[in-house]
Amino acid sequence: MTRLFGSEMTRLASRRLFRWLLILFIGGLVLIGVLIYVNDDGAFTRAEMSDAMLGLAFPLLMFGWLVGASAIGAEWGHRTVSALLTWEPRRSRVLVAKAAAASVCTVLWVVALQIVFTAVLLPTATGESAFGPTPAFSWGEYAELGGRIVLVAVVASLLGFGLATIGKNTGAALGGGMAYLLIVESLVRAYKPSWSDWLLSTNMVRVIEGSADATLQSRTTTEAAVLLGAYAAGMFLLALWFFRRREMV
Amino acid sequence: MRGLKKDYRRLRGGTTRALDGLDLEVEAGGVFGFLGPNGSGKTTTFRCLLGLARPTSGTCRILGADSQRDLHRVVARVGSIVETPALFPTFSGRRNLELLAALHDLPDTRVEEVLESVGLADRARHAVKTYSLGMRQRLALAGALLKDPELLLLDEPANGLDPAGIREVRELLRSLAREGRTVVVSSHILSEVQLMCDRVAIVSRGRLVAQGDVDDLLRRAQGSGVLVRLDDPARGAEVLRAAGMETTESDGALRVAIPPREAAGVARTLAGSGLYPYELRPDEVDLETVFLELTGEQAP
Numbered sequence: 055m056t057r058l059f060g061s062e063m064t065r066l067a068s069r070r071l072f073r074w075l076l077i078l079f080i081g082g083l084v085l086i087g088v089l090i091y092v093n094d095d096g097a098f099t100r101a102e103m104s105d106a107m108l109g110l111a112f113p114l115l116m117f118g119w120l121v122g123a124s125a126i127g128a129e130w131g132h133r134t135v136s137a138l139l140t141w142e143p144r145r146s147r148v149l150v151a152k153a154a155a156a157s158v159c160t161v162l163w164v165v166a167l168q169i170v171f172t173a174v175l176l177p178t179a180t181g182e183s184a185f186g187p188t189p190a191f192s193w194g195e196y197a198e199l200g201g202r203i204v205l206v207a208v209v210a211s212l213l214g215f216g217l218a219t220i221g222k223n224t225g226a227a228l229g230g231g232m233a234y235l236l237i238v239e240s241l242v243r244a245y246k247p248s249w250s251d252w253l254l255s256t257n258m259v260r261v262i263e264g265s266a267d268a269t270l271q272s273r274t275t276t277e278a279a280v281l282l283g284a285y286a287a288g289m290f291l292l293a294l295w296f297f298r299r300r301e302m303v
Numbered sequence: 304m305r306g307l308k309k310d311y312r313r314l315r316g317g318t319t320r321a322l323d324g325l326d327l328e329v330e331a332g333g334v335f336g337f338l339g340p341n342g343s344g345k346t347t348t349f350r351c352l353l354g355l356a357r358p359t360s361g362t363c364r365i366l367g368a369d370s371q372r373d374l375h376r377v378v379a380r381v382g383s384i385v386e387t388p389a390l391f392p393t394f395s396g397r398r399n400l401e402l403l404a405a406l407h408d409l410p411d412t413r414v415e416e417v418l419e420s421v422g423l424a425d426r427a428r429h430a431v432k433t434y435s436l437g438m439r440q441r442l443a444l445a446g447a448l449l450k451d452p453e454l455l456l457l458d459e460p461a462n463g464l465d466p467a468g469i470r471e472v473r474e475l476l477r478s479l480a481r482e483g484r485t486v487v488v489s490s491h492i493l494s495e496v497q498l499m500c501d502r503v504a505i506v507s508r509g510r511l512v513a514q515g516d517v518d519d520l521l522r523r524a525q526g527s528g529v530l531v532r533l534d535d536p537a538r539g540a541e542v543l544r545a546a547g548m549e550t551t552e553s554d555g556a557l558r559v560a561i562p563p564r565e566a567a568g569v570a571r572t573l574a575g576s577g578l579y580p581y582e583l584r585p586d587e588v589d590l591e592t593v594f595l596e597l598t599g600e601q602a603p
Contacts, residue, residue, distance in 0.1 A: 061405040070393050136355055137389040137446070140381070141406045143354045143374040301311075302355035 055147055062155035066125055076163060079117065080170050083110075087174025100179045100191035103172065104199055110171055111203045111262050115210045117167070118160045119231055120224075122211030125156035127224025136302040145298050153215050153290060160211040161204055168200045199264065202275070206258045209282045213254075216289035220296050257282050304328070307361035309347050309509070321347040323509035324361070329487055329502075331453075334480045336500035336517070337489040338594055344509040345489040349385050349458050366454060379407060382452035384460055388443030392432035396423055396442045399431060403446055417445040420475065436463030444472065448479075455479065455486045461495060473499045493594055505594060528586035529566045531557040533578055542576045543569065558586055 066072065090098060090106075129135045129152075142148055217227035235255065242249050250256055251272050260278040273281070309322040322344045329335045339345050350356035351363050354374045363370045366377040390399050400414045418424045421441040431439065440463050447455055460476070461469045469492070476486050476499060490496050496503060497517060504514040513520060533539045536557055543550040548569065549560040559569055563585035573580055 057406055057408055061402050064405065065391075065402055068394060068398065132391055133387075133389040134391060136385065137403075138406075139355060140353050140383045140385070141378065141403060143378055301357065302350065 055151060058142055058147060058151040059154055062125075062151050063158065066121075066155055066159045069124070069128070071124060071128075072121065072159070072163070075117065075120070076167075079113075079167055083167065083171045084174050087171075087178070090175065091178045094178045098178045098180075103175050103179050103191070104196055106175060107168065107171065107196070107199055107203070108262065110168070111206070114164050114167065114203055114207050115258065118164060118207030118209075118211040119214035120228070121160045121163065121214070122153075122156045122216075123214035123218040123224045123227030123231075125159070125211075125218075126152055126215055127218035127222075127227060130218070130222040131224070139302060146294060149219065149294050149297050153212060156211055156215050157208050160208050164204050164207045165200070168203070172196075199262075202261050202264050202279075205279060206261050206282065209258070209286045212286040213289050216286075216293035219293035252281075254282070254285060304348070304352075304364070305362045307348070307351060307363055308359045309344070309351060309356060310359045321509055322351070322358070322361075325506065325509060325511055327504055327511055327514070329485065329504075331485050332480065332483060333501035334476055334486045334488060334499050336496040336503035337487055337506070338491075338493065338496060338503055339489075339506035341491075343506045345506060346386055346458055347509075348506070349383070349456055349489065352456060353381075353383055353385065355385065379450055380453045381456065382447035382450050382454070383456040383458075384440075384443045384447050385456075385458045387462070388439040388446075390431045390439060390442060393430055395428050395430055396434070396438075396445075397427040399442065400446060400449060403449055407450060409449060413449060413451070417448045420448065421445045422471065437465060437468050440464055441468070444475075453484050455484060455488075457486065457488045459490055460488060461490060461492055469495060529559045529561055529563055529569055530582070530584055530586040531559060531569060531573070531580045532582035533557075533573065533580040535578065538576075539573055539578050539580070542578060543572060546572045548572070556582075 126135075129138070135148075138148060139145065214227045214231065217230045218224055221227060221230060239250075239253050239255055242253060257273070257278040260273060261275055261282060264275050304325055304327045307322050307325040307327075308320070310318040310320050312318055321342075325344065325348060327348075337345055337348070347356060351358050352365050352370050354370050357371060365374065366380055368374060368377045391402075394402075397414060397418065400417065401411065404411070404414050415424070418427045421444050423438065423441050423445060426434070426438065431442065434442065440460065444457070444460055447457065455476075457476075461472055464472060473495060476488065480486050480501070488496075488500070500517055502514070502516050503520065505512050531539065531543075532555065536552055536555055540550045540552050540557055543557065543559055551558045551560075561569065566583055566585070570580065570583055
């Protein structure tokens, strides 16, 4: 199992798609940092770094989703899953190793991107508020926010992974995710608003916001995180069920 | 394999039977040819053996292990290629093999050995997407050899190879068999199978129609005729028919339906009429003829 996991990590780290995505992402973050620095009038405070990090959350979740989906989707595309199963026929182990590798890569890369983002903001975040006392900033709370974003990115990664396993390609996961967000969530919010507390995006926002004055009031951050974990686990188990029964053609 | 059946469900309902009670046993050692027309169930058999497809009924064992439940116990001793090579196109040939080698903790030196043995050492650092079909096939073969397996299951290993490549693969597989390994190879290049294999099984419509030593199969199929060439085949045919021998004429030669051991009678009859054959030999058949007869396929 360790060897399988190690091999999957090496494979993911060698993927050109992820390397390019990381380079583009880092380039974009540096550009944002430069633009903020150039346009700063001395009012950009450290507390505003947290707001900026909140703004980065959605792109990071999308990145996590793509990493998870492509981790297995590309394998279906190249039919290397069949080849791999002739080396390790225990399908549960194969899928667990792949999901674990996708999750670990998501954590490492999202943390790396957050560090880069923080580094490019730091030179500018020295200002003071022009409208009153400068809001307090705590590195601990900032790290907690980063941690919560990482947690939700891993959930997104596992959901993408599960959908790509069931749909047998990356596109199925990306399309399925978009369809869910645009159709299912919109319909629920429009016709069954009482169910919206159970929606993925509502709980993701709840976990990322983390504070008591968050949008979703009926659930604590921990409860929302547990619910997201249950969704991810449910999706993974469903994917595993399909994967174990699937004919490798 | 005992009574192996495999049905595939069709999208529009109904099923397609790929294997219909296939019974097959392959003894250890040597090169075993697995022949059959397209759609006869060869690849499905390989898939069932490797746990990639689930048989509808019947049993399937590989190196003594049930291929559906216990394959993991023997998989380290089995190398395989199923259909076209499945490789990561943007990774180099070496990287593709290194990823597989890592699964069984094989040393990098083993990767170099197999790359050398299939003649890909010079191109190993190039991306697989720049490889020709033949090179991809060689790389897949290298992957199958990586575990130093005692059993090789190779589905059309000569696909895409040029004549020199086919010959190299044949010699490689023969040498592996000489080392005591078992090589099971499916192929549609029957002349190649005839040169390479010790034993063959022929399947048609998911059933076994013949199995045995290549030489035995050929011997069984021939022995029913003698081929005669002479300057005046039309007159020769008349003479032989008049002597009560069933004779057909084709491509300037006569085929006489008598056992080869009675060929002397043909020579005597013709000589009695002043006709002297310049060629007289048993009407040999090749594996292709046997295959076409047994599977009911038409020659191209």
